[in-house]
Amino acid sequence: MMHYALPPSLDDDIVRFEQDFAEFRGGRLHKTAFTAKRVKMGVYLERDRSSYMCRIRCSGNIITPKQLAGVASLAKIYGKGQICVTTRAEVQLHRIEEQDVIPVLRKLKEIGLSCKGGGGNTVRNIIANYDSGVSSKEVFDVQPCLQALAERLLRESDSWDLPRKMKIGFCSLTEEDSLGFVQDIGFIAHLNADGKEGFRVYIGGGLGAHPKVGVQLHEFIPQEEVYNVVRAVKNMFHLYGNRRNKHRNRLKFLLHDDLGPSAFRTYYRQELNKVLEMGYPKLDVLPLDNEKNVGRDIPLEPEKEDSDDFRTWKKRHVVNQRQKGLCRIRLSLFLGNLQGDDCIALEKFSRPFGENILRFGTDQNMYLVNIPEKYLANVYKEIVGYSALSDKPMLYGNLVSCSGSQGCQAGLTAPKAVTEATFKYLDTVAAADFCPPNDIMIRISGCPNSCSNHWIADLGFYGKVRRVEGHMIPTYNVLGNGGMFGGILRIAEKIGWVHAYDLPRFITEVMRRYANFKEQSETIVDFHDYWRSGGRDIISELCTSGYNDIPSFAEDKNYYFDHGADELFSLKNLGHEECSAGIYDIINVDDKLVRKNLMQLAVEKHPTDENLETLLQGILFHGARMLLVTRGEEAKTEADVYTLFTRHFLDTGLIAEAHRPLLLSACQGKSDSLCEQKEQVIAFGEDITTLYKNMDDTMRFPGERENMMVQAAKKHDDPLTPPLGQRRRPNKFKDLSGVQCPLNFAQVKVQLFAMSPGEVLEVILDDGTPIENVPESVKSEGHTILCQEKTGEQWSVLIQKS
Incomplete structure (x- = not known):
């Protein structure tokens, strides 16, 4: 199996996302609700708040050359003109305009790729070590x-x-x-x-x-x-x-x-x-x-190369595979990026070697695998002209940074800009002073979130903000000695901090001291040995003695700018982390509005009738809507809101029966004049916000978990269980025609929760994705599918509660 097959629901998912986009642009879908839907599809709003990033799943770190060229073409047509490899071995497209997001998703599907699950509360891209199999x-x-x-x-x-x-x-x-x-x-x-x-x-x-x-x-x-x-x-x-x-x-x-x-x-x-x-x-x-290219007659003439540069490149970037005569080659990428034209050229060059030749690493580099040794010169002459780091020491490819404030809404500092500055500093200083070590891994993140994996690096950094004389300055916490040793994973130790302006000089100085120490010692094998042999104290002292004194703004304003920036450092464009957007974010939109209206009513003793009506209407509507998502419901109309609330919260006793007349009037469309019911509406608002406050972290309300546990304990003694396949008259019925995944499954769960063990639920599901997914999900929760019968384009499914 070269690559995973796309889920059959993807076409429907893209259509639904296109509809959500239209609802959002038309002001009919709240920003928070849209964000939760958008990030599940792997689409993120970038720091400029006007363009999007699309994160493409590359399961097992694999992409085919044709897929790579296809993604690169999309980058050139719709985006920044380059691909970006992530520390989860995926590919990202940046600077995608709003109107181009859906066309990009559809064109990705045409080449067997998808962004779905690239973000949000989902199963993310599944990864492996890039050299698995070779x-x-x-x-x-x-x-x-x-x-x-x-x-x-x-x-x-x-x-x-x-x-x-x-x-x-x-x-x-x-x-x-x-x-x-x-x-x-x-x-x-x-x-x-x-x-x-x-x-x-x-x-x-x-x-x-x-x-x-x-x-x-x-x-x-x-x-x-x-x-x-x-x-x-x-x-x-x-x-x-x-x-x-x-x-x-x-x-x-x-x-x-x-x-x-x-x-x-x-x-x-x-x-x-x-x-x-x-x-x-x-x-x-x-x-x-991975054996296909062993001894295979490949229609390509081997080239010859005998230069020192070629020999250096082989020593740095080429490793023999377990397959005799085949090699694995590292293509170190500049900041994890590769220009679209280079990707297209690589696809054309690599055709003779087949489809199984490309891998991404969590170090943001690309790897060519299954390349016969006799073609190394061909590969070298091809990639040496790419926008990569093939002519640089290994250290350059070992220095990994996230996008930080240059792209991510949660980024505090600009790791990619400081990494580029470090490369330039190493080019001018290290070349004449020392040979950069090849065995050290450096990771730089723009905030504590560790997107660059700084906690498991030999030398790690993450962004932090400090203040001097009323000015913000960008700094980095310094970590060291992370990674594997003797089969045990070490989390790096924080030992100090440095200001961003001098980080390139600091990294170079640490590399110099490590390289010199290693050269003079017969026992130092790697950075871990150096750390334990005094390196920790040397680096810690270097932080405090040379990099913690910050000049005033009048003395040197460079310290008050981040790398790559032409404005004073600030957090004015800092946004909110999007990858965790989910159900609670949607609930909180309504909860805040209800609380705001209740507060305003408490403060304004004599509001106008018009203002009072608006405040009461907001409390009633948003209060009734806010918790529907916990029951798997997504109301399409105002009438649906009140009907569904009555079913899930009044009929089940989760909210006081005293509120039924108010909700009944609303269901009947008689909520236009609420001024006369002011106290009832306020009581409803207070009760619904209290109910939300008392909801536990698994979205269950008081008593629900206990009921669930009691039912689970009884299931093995239930005498009502009929033979599998025997059709019974259902105790409950739910028509889920037109309801898409995962809301249909969520609604099934709600129905089953309210039932007793052994009772039977009949649901109507659409053909296609709903019937493929929902029964399997129901079985995974321990319930029994008694039968499935198709009538036209729909299915009747009988479910017995466990």
Whole structure:
């Protein structure tokens, strides 16, 4: 399997997103609600607030040459003219204008690519070490299993509405790579005592502002159990995950802080047993052929090259593969970028070598694999003219930076600009002074979020703001000694800070001291050895003695500008992080308006009748709408708002029965004159905001979780369970015609929650994506599908509650 197959729902997803875009532009869809929908599709608003970034999934770090050229063409037509490789081995297109977003998504689909799941509270791009399948050090190739898992998860509707994003990674290199330890779920290749291929499984890792190392969940699972493990964890995340606090709702917080590893494992085992009982089909794991170019007659004449530059390039960037006669080549990218014309040229050049030759690394570089050794000169002469770093020391490709304030709304500082300044400083100083070391990894982030992975770098930095004499100045915290050592992942230690203006000089000085120390020592092997042998204290002292004294603005104003900026440093364009936009953001829009109106009524003792009517109408409408999303509902009209609220909150007893006359009038369209019902409306507003306040982090209201647990405890003793396939008269009916994923599944969950174990729900689903996804999602929660019958373009599905 070369690449995952796109989900069958993608056409419908793009059409629906196009409609959402039109609703937003027409002022009929609130900005916050639109943002939550937009980021799920991998589309982000850029720092200029006028253009968009599209993040393209490249499952397993793989892209074909034709796909690369297709993306590059889109970059030239619609965007900045270049591609950007991310630290999650994806590709981003920048500067996409509003009217071009939908055409870009459709053209990506034509070449087998998608942005869906590039952001939001979704299953994100699944990654591996870039050399899986070709490394001489690996246990086995993890790509086939990874691609099969990605394809399965992309088809499941509950992959797109998690409490927070879920990152999954595979590693073929046992414990030599940190990748598997900093994922929500990490799979590290392992052989059991019988030599069977499988994985050690780690759970709850992650970086960000609060880094956590994953803990072992399984010592060994065979490859065929990978989906079951992910399914069980995903079910747990849906059930127990914190949806309220976006700063503490990653899986790592559920594991390490909320439940604790022991309780987490207990709940996980329970969930895994349910999944195993469901008997899900095994993943369709198809091998990826990395042997094809071994001895193959390739229609290309080998070239000759005997220069010192060529020999230096080979030493730096070429590694022999496990496949005899084939090589892996690193194409170090300038700031993770490659010009569109270079991508198109690379596709044309690489045609003789086949489709299986390109990988992206989490170091923002590109790798050519499966290249016969005799063609190295051909490759060298081709790529040496690209907008890359092929003629530079390895250090240049090892220095990774996020976009920061130059593109990201959450960025404080400009890491890419400071990285470029560091390159220039190294070019002018290091060349004549010392040879930059090739074995050090440097990561620079523009804020604490660790998009550059600064916590697991040899030398890491993240942006911070300080004030001097009333002026803001850009600075960086300094970290060191992160990464793997002896099979253990080290989180880097913070040891000081430096101002941004002098960061290029600071990095160069650290490199100089490390290179000199290493040259003079017979025992220093790597940066970790240097750190333990006095390097930590040397670097810490360097921070305080040479880089913490900031001149006044009158003495040197350079310190008050960030790199690449022509204005004084400030946070005036700082926006909000978009990747976590979700259900709570949508609820908060209505909650704030209700509270604002209640406050205004408390302050204004004698408002005009017109103003009073407006305030009361706002409380009633937004109060009734605000919590519908927790029941999986998306009301299209004002009448729908009141009808659905009555069904889900009045009829279920979640809100006081005293409010029914008010809501009944609203349902009947008689809410035009609310002044006479002022006190009732205010009481309703106060009750609904209190209900929201008392909602727990999993979007359940007081008593709901307890009811759920009681029902779950009774399920094994339920005498009402009929034989599978036997049709029963349903206890409840729900017509979900026209309701798309994942709202249809959310509404099914709401209906089932209100039912007793053994009762039967009949739902009507549309053909296509709804019938493909909803029954599978229902089964994953432990319920039973009694039968599915198709009539015309719709399906009747009978579900028995567990």
